[in-house]
Amino acid sequence: MTQPGSSAENAAARAASGNVLLDVRNVAKNFGPREVLNHVSLEITSGEFLTLLGESGSGKTTLLRLIAGFEQPSSGEIWMSGQRLDTLPPYKRRVNTVFQNYALFPHLTVQENVGYGLQVSGVAKPEIPGRVNEALQMVKMREFAAARPAKLSGGQQQRVALARALVNRPNLLLLDEPLSALDANLRKQMQGELKSLQRELGITFLFVTHDQDEAMALSDRIALLKDGGLEQVASPREIYAHPATSYAAEFIGQTNLLRANVKNSVVECGSLQWPATRPAGPALFSLRPESIHLSPDGSVPADAIRFRAVVRQQIFSGSSEHLELDLSGQPLRARIPARGPLAGEQEFWFSPADAVAVRQ
Amino acid sequence: MYSRAYKWIVSAPPLLWVAIFLLLPYALMFVHSFWLVRDGMIAHEWNLQNYAKLFQNPVYLEVLFRTMRIAVGVTLLSLLLGYPLAYYMSFHAGVRKDLLYQLVIVPLWVSYLVRGYAWKTILGSEGVLNGFLQYIHVTNEPVGFFLYSPFAVVLMLTHIYTPFVFLPLYASLEHIPRNLVEASQDLGAGSRATFLRVILPLSLPGLLAGATFAFVLTLGDFLAPLLVGGPSSIMIANIVQSLFGTAYDWPLGAAISVCILLLTISLLFLTERLEKRWSFR
Numbered sequence: 001m002t003q004p005g006s007s008a009e010n011a012a013a014r015a016a017s018g019n020v021l022l023d024v025r026n027v028a029k030n031f032g033p034r035e036v037l038n039h040v041s042l043e044i045t046s047g048e049f050l051t052l053l054g055e056s057g058s059g060k061t062t063l064l065r066l067i068a069g070f071e072q073p074s075s076g077e078i079w080m081s082g083q084r085l086d087t088l089p090p091y092k093r094r095v096n097t098v099f100q101n102y103a104l105f106p107h108l109t110v111q112e113n114v115g116y117g118l119q120v121s122g123v124a125k126p127e128i129p130g131r132v133n134e135a136l137q138m139v140k141m142r143e144f145a146a147a148r149p150a151k152l153s154g155g156q157q158q159r160v161a162l163a164r165a166l167v168n169r170p171n172l173l174l175l176d177e178p179l180s181a182l183d184a185n186l187r188k189q190m191q192g193e194l195k196s197l198q199r200e201l202g203i204t205f206l207f208v209t210h211d212q213d214e215a216m217a218l219s220d221r222i223a224l225l226k227d228g229g230l231e232q233v234a235s236p237r238e239i240y241a242h243p244a245t246s247y248a249a250e251f252i253g254q255t256n257l258l259r260a261n262v263k264n265s266v267v268e269c270g271s272l273q274w275p276a277t278r279p280a281g282p283a284l285f286s287l288r289p290e291s292i293h294l295s296p297d298g299s300v301p302a303d304a305i306r307f308r309a310v311v312r313q314q315i316f317s318g319s320s321e322h323l324e325l326d327l328s329g330q331p332l333r334a335r336i337p338a339r340g341p342l343a344g345e346q347e348f349w350f351s352p353a354d355a356v357a358v359r360q
Numbered sequence: 361m362y363s364r365a366y367k368w369i370v371s372a373p374p375l376l377w378v379a380i381f382l383l384l385p386y387a388l389m390f391v392h393s394f395w396l397v398r399d400g401m402i403a404h405e406w407n408l409q410n411y412a413k414l415f416q417n418p419v420y421l422e423v424l425f426r427t428m429r430i431a432v433g434v435t436l437l438s439l440l441l442g443y444p445l446a447y448y449m450s451f452h453a454g455v456r457k458d459l460l461y462q463l464v465i466v467p468l469w470v471s472y473l474v475r476g477y478a479w480k481t482i483l484g485s486e487g488v489l490n491g492f493l494q495y496i497h498v499t500n501e502p503v504g505f506f507l508y509s510p511f512a513v514v515l516m517l518t519h520i521y522t523p524f525v526f527l528p529l530y531a532s533l534e535h536i537p538r539n540l541v542e543a544s545q546d547l548g549a550g551s552r553a554t555f556l557r558v559i560l561p562l563s564l565p566g567l568l569a570g571a572t573f574a575f576v577l578t579l580g581d582f583l584a585p586l587l588v589g590g591p592s593s594i595m596i597a598n599i600v601q602s603l604f605g606t607a608y609d610w611p612l613g614a615a616i617s618v619c620i621l622l623l624t625i626s627l628l629f630l631t632e633r634l635e636k637r638w639s640f641r
């Protein structure tokens with residue numbers, strides 16, 4: 001459950017940017033007794049870059065394979081542009097996939113690999129070389145047209161796989177951890193190229209990854225999966241600023257999870273107290289490290305919650321300092337602008353608006 | 361590193377084995393093919409008569425061509441039976457895979473002779489097949505041509521060599537990464553196109569290895585014609601056998617053997633080249 005204001009904002013943003021391309025309706029998937037996807041519903045807007053983010057075993061690849069057609073949902077439906085998708089065989093879906101290990105055909109050359117989809121779908125012969133060339137040009141692989149995949153490096157194979165999937169002009173491109181086999185530098189570079197390619201072509205991308213930084217860098221929206229269920233679907237900024245659950249708060253970025261009790265619209269967490277309009281009872285709050293500020297001269301904004309805490313550890317990282325604080329037994333992480341060594345008890349503050357209530 | 365002496369000790373037995381039981385017999389066969397038989401004795405006089413005879417007497421070439429026709433027939437039939445089986449087992453058998461695999465392998469444990477006699481029992485005029493055909497009134501009297509015909513030889517050898525074709529085929533199909541099949545479907549290819557464009561080309565090395573097995577093994581077979589073939593389906597190995605046996609013309613037998621050996625070696629050479637060209641990993 002996202003905050004009421006933000007989900008309305010999301011809906012508005014989606015309505016503005018286009019219509020729903022893919023509609024996953026209440027889809028579940030079991031492998032024998034094991035439940036891999038637990039009634040997932042998800043709408044993907046035309047032209048967006050949506051990332052399925054989750055740890056291994058979260059069901060993200062299974063959801064991708066259901067959309068591609070390699071698996072059948074145990075229950076639920078998948079629709080694409082008003083057409084039922086999950087009853088079609090994979091070769092009749094206007095969806096193409098970039099596979100994790102590229103899955104290039106070893107017996108075909110680069111241009112034959114890229115032309116494969118055009119040939120089997122009966123595109124007029126004279127049209128094929130031009131479109132293959134165009135696709136190879138797009139991923140800067142034209143000079144390798146006659147090479148066999150075995151002769152290419154991982155990054156080059158990656159590009160060919162991308163060209164092969166895009167040459168069919170799919171409505172939706174599925175990418176299954178396409179960058180996970182590349183080294184860090186190449187990865188960064190390919191991320192940039194993927195993003196600009198997606199903008200240029202306007203094709204909807206559904207990207208699967210377990211890497212939260214990659215998800216943050218690339219996505220218009222992130223769908224966070226945990227144990228086969230959706231934790232939260234929102235833009236990277238939204239998910240960071242307003243995580244719906246403690247899992248979302250901890251998986252995306254660092255946070256302090258504060259166990260608190262609400263009484264008469266006042267949150268009580270150890271020695272801390274701040275006002276919040278919430279129903280009474282136990283509650284969990286996420287407070288990002290950078291939301292905790294140092295107050296060297298004791299001056300703080302009007303509504304700030306101030307507290308004194310002991311600095312247990314200080315790690316300098318160039319532009320900022322990472323602090324491990326001890327607030328009468330409660331450990332807290334803070335990140336403040338770099339400012340020389342600190343010791344002993346110091347005065348800190350945070351704004352009540354930055355303490356976001358999250359579900360367990 | 362290993363010492364020189366150790367290397368010698370380890371490699372001597374296999375080298376000796378190869379020298380005594382392979383190279384020496386081949387050398388003997390090779391020199392015999394240039395000798396001749398005079399007054400029932402092998403005379404050590406160098407000549408090319410044996411090779412000349414092979415090409416002058418049409419019987420030898422005729423039998424050689426028949427042998428090759430039978431070998432081609434066995435190869436094609438074994439592929440026709442073995443490929444669908446291997447394909448089904450590799451892609452669609454699921455949990456039954458292991459059981460089916462054992463069922464294919466088990467006949468290999470049964471003696472060649474037993475399987476030969478089994479076919480005799482099935483195809484003979486008092487045999488199972490004739491009995492059945494008469495029982496269901498398709499025929500009124502035993503059909504003679506089932507047994508003692510090239511047909512029976514092809515049938516029996518196909519039965520015996522299909523597992524040999526199946527095994528390398530199955531291995532090569534199992535080695536095809538399944539995501540290639542998914543990629544093909546993903547790009548818009550149905551089952552037929554996926555088979556013809558991805559699976560078949562990638563299984564060619566296995567197909568070639570299997571076909572080579574069936575062809576080469578049939579080429580050297582002499583028991584099937586003896587058991588179920590009859591005079592009309594004498595094969596080249598039967599001639600070699602009789603030349604070395606009752607006919608006592610070792611030089612001529614050796615000359616034929618040398619020719620078959622050369623044929624087989626060039627075939628193996630060719631298929632190895634092709635297999636290399638068709639394998640991509």
